[in-house]
Amino acid sequence: MAMRPVFSHPARHHVAVLARQMTLPIELGIVHQVFGQARAGASADGKPLYEVVTCALRAGAVRTDGDFTVNVAHGPEALAEADTVIVLSSYDDYEQQDPTLSAPLAGAFARIRPGARVASICTGAFVLASTGLLDGRLATTHWRFADRFARLFPQVELDANVLYADGGDVLxxxxxxxxxxxxxxxxxxxxxxxxxxxxxxxTVVPPHREGGQAQYVRHPVPEPSSPSTAAAREWALRRLGEPVTLAQMAAKEAMSVRTFTRRFRDEVGTTPMTWLTQQRVERARELLEESDLPVDQVAEQAGLGTAANLRKHFHAAVGTSPGAYRAAFRELDAAV
Structure with a gap:
């Protein structure tokens, strides 16, 4: 008898979440909540764009780091049907000393179809590194376990200072x-x-934090008596299409440029002008998706000046040209 498909909606993007023993339930909830909210047309009544299922190395009870278990209906067979596989962390990763992949995990990963995207959260990167998928690639993991990761997997280009690393088909x-x-x-x-x-x-979270933003920011929430750069950021965001200088932003907070720059880096994890360029690239992405403006006008309205400057910063951030991005998005939009 043929096995019943794990995923019930063939037209949707299939996400399989691999939960191991001593998993962190918050991570499982994150994946289901975030992907589960995605709707075509970005409206509450649009059709769901993803179908997410949880799987384990063996179907059944999976222990968590809390005082409860999670009953997982699917075994590793779900990985074979997934377009994206997400490996969650496990409490056991915190003590890992062996760089080799266990036989059950090796068998599970052998089921992943060629071309599927594979990602990890937190110390799930230890599993990806053990498979060899991260060899020669840029990767990250939780900063607390970065030293152990680097010792176990010297062939991986580890950056423990970033929120996430995008290697295309491995993240x-x-x-x-x-x-x-x-x-x-x-x-x-x-x-x-x-x-x-x-x-x-x-989900009531910030819509976009760059992957290169620092994992650990010294003062993410200023103390009530401490000066903040929030007003300057809000002021700059309302003027992305206009010239904005570092001196102007500092003046909005009544700080010297030096003090403002230091405080901004403490709060945001990057420099003011790097952050401003990131926001302008994001504005350009929105204009490319939502309008038919020529590229030079997109550059002007996003505050990047010329089409050449837009192409330079856009390619650095997104990995493609503005024209190719718009064309790909239009094809995708038509498909859904």
Missing amino acids: TSAGCAAGIDLCLHMIRRDFGMAVANDVARR
Whole structure:
């Protein structure tokens, strides 16, 4: 008798979440919540764009790091049907000392079809590295376990200072909260800015944090008596299409440029002008998705000046040209 398909909606993007013993339930919830909110047309009544199932190395009870278990209906067979496989972390990763892949995990990964996208949250990167998928690639994991990761997997180009690393078909993220950023990033790649922003609004999280943003920011929430750069950021976001200088932003907070730059880096994890360029690229993405403006006008309205400057920054951030991005998004939009 033929095995019943794990996924029930063939037209949707299939996501299989691999939960191992001593999993962190918050990570499982993140994946289901974020991908489960994605709707065609970025509206509540649009059709779901993803179908997400949880699987384990063996169907049944999976222990968590809390005082309860999760009953997982699917075994590793679900991996064979997935377009995207996401490997969650496990409490056991924290003590891992062996760089080789266990036989059950090796068997599970052998089921993943060629061309499927594979991602990890937190120390799930240890599993990906053990398979060899990260050899020679840029990757990240939780900063607390970065030294052990580097010792076990010297062949991986580890960057423990970023939220997530996008290697195309293999992606890794830092701690569990960075899993939200990674999932939104994948939705943005799959279905565009409008869908990802809608998911972020429903989930009540920031719509976009760059993967290169620092994992550990010294003062993410200023103390009530401490000066903040939030007003300057809001002011700059309302003027992306206008010239904005570092001195102007500092003046909005009544700080010297030096003090403002230091405080901005402490709060945001990057420099003011790098952040401003990131916001302008995001604005350009929105305009490319939502309008028919020529590329030179997109560059002007996004504050990047010329089409050449837009192409330079867009390619660095997105990995493609503005024209190719618009064409790919239009094809995708028509398909869904």
